[in-house]
Amino acid sequence: MREHDGSLKNKYVREALLYDRLTQNRIRCNLCAHHCVIPDGKLGVCRVRKNTDGILYTLVYGNTISQNVDPVEKKPLYHFYPGSLAYSVATPGCNFRCQWCQNWQISQMPREQNLITGQEASPEQIVADALETGSRSIAYTYTEPTIFFEYAYDTARLAHQAGLANIFVTNGYMSQQMLEMFHPYLDAANVDLKAFREKTYHRYVGAGLQPILDNMKFMKQRGIWLEVTTLVIPGINDDPAELRDAAQFVAQELGPETPWHISRFFPAYKMANIAPTPLVTLQQAQKIGREEGLHYVYVGNIPVEGNDTFCPSCGRALIRRHSFGVIFNRLEKDSCPACGEPIAGIGMRST
Numbered sequence: 001m002r003e004h005d006g007s008l009k010n011k012y013v014r015e016a017l018l019y020d021r022l023t024q025n026r027i028r029c030n031l032c033a034h035h036c037v038i039p040d041g042k043l044g045v046c047r048v049r050k051n052t053d054g055i056l057y058t059l060v061y062g063n064t065i066s067q068n069v070d071p072v073e074k075k076p077l078y079h080f081y082p083g084s085l086a087y088s089v090a091t092p093g094c095n096f097r098c099q100w101c102q103n104w105q106i107s108q109m110p111r112e113q114n115l116i117t118g119q120e121a122s123p124e125q126i127v128a129d130a131l132e133t134g135s136r137s138i139a140y141t142y143t144e145p146t147i148f149f150e151y152a153y154d155t156a157r158l159a160h161q162a163g164l165a166n167i168f169v170t171n172g173y174m175s176q177q178m179l180e181m182f183h184p185y186l187d188a189a190n191v192d193l194k195a196f197r198e199k200t201y202h203r204y205v206g207a208g209l210q211p212i213l214d215n216m217k218f219m220k221q222r223g224i225w226l227e228v229t230t231l232v233i234p235g236i237n238d239d240p241a242e243l244r245d246a247a248q249f250v251a252q253e254l255g256p257e258t259p260w261h262i263s264r265f266f267p268a269y270k271m272a273n274i275a276p277t278p279l280v281t282l283q284q285a286q287k288i289g290r291e292e293g294l295h296y297v298y299v300g301n302i303p304v305e306g307n308d309t310f311c312p313s314c315g316r317a318l319i320r321r322h323s324f325g326v327i328f329n330r331l332e333k334d335s336c337p338a339c340g341e342p343i344a345g346i347g348m349r350s351t
């Protein structure tokens, strides 16, 4: 376990990528859509990138706050090597301040505690651990992977050399420069579409919506397998008109084969007083998604059905899931065995 307060003594602290020097001591970070202008001695919004004497440093390289072997369904990715394992890593920090964050203890640690703590793990170690645990992929997850870009980038390149896939579970607020650099190594992403109103993003998250929509389209155009998740929160983003707008965007701009995960909210962080999402709201959102033409709409975080994959052509149950496990997978050659309809995804029958 190690801790540091932003000083540059730690052996893993290193110069960041993707920044411009504006004046001798002022820099602009180009890693995410905040494009923070950072004076000397200060940190960016994410609190893990620091300007020291006109050089931008990342403070979280090689510093994991969490390492776990998860089912890929937990990301959630339902159409990417179903039933496989994803070696999952995170560092502290986030470029968002979502008031409902379920992982706020680690995502907001640098902001709330002025602290970066964790375990040392080099990219080589991460890849070796992923291979040893039989993982099919490495997932950069739990906090926002954009803010540990340099670490993820080095790990992802090694992962590809070792035959592992790379997954981002992300808020989608990276810069296009970052995506241009990372996309050759990024195989799949789950993007959290937290709302479909700019004002909600500005008020509760501290960011904007449009860059996320643009980045999802970019990912799709570059052939990155994409799934979208919306945590439906009572009174925040559960208006049926807003959910319909989100579903329309996914269906029309990303394609009807893009899975949409509707997830149940539970009280957390600064929204501890809001009740969990009623099941009827989630079912209504699922209905809206299907009405807008989406082929795969899943409901997560609930104890009842809503996670199976059905053939969009003949309606046959093809993949049955329980919790994060796959009970059966009836696909043959990535298609429905009954009617031959291709089922979108990657490695749908590879495990």
Ligand code: SF4
Pocket: 029, 030, 031, 032, 033, 034, 035, 036, 043, 044, 045, 046, 047, 048, 049, 095, 146, 147
């Ligand atoms: S990653 Fe984003 S939030 Fe962090 S310093 Fe760079 S632009 Fe700012």
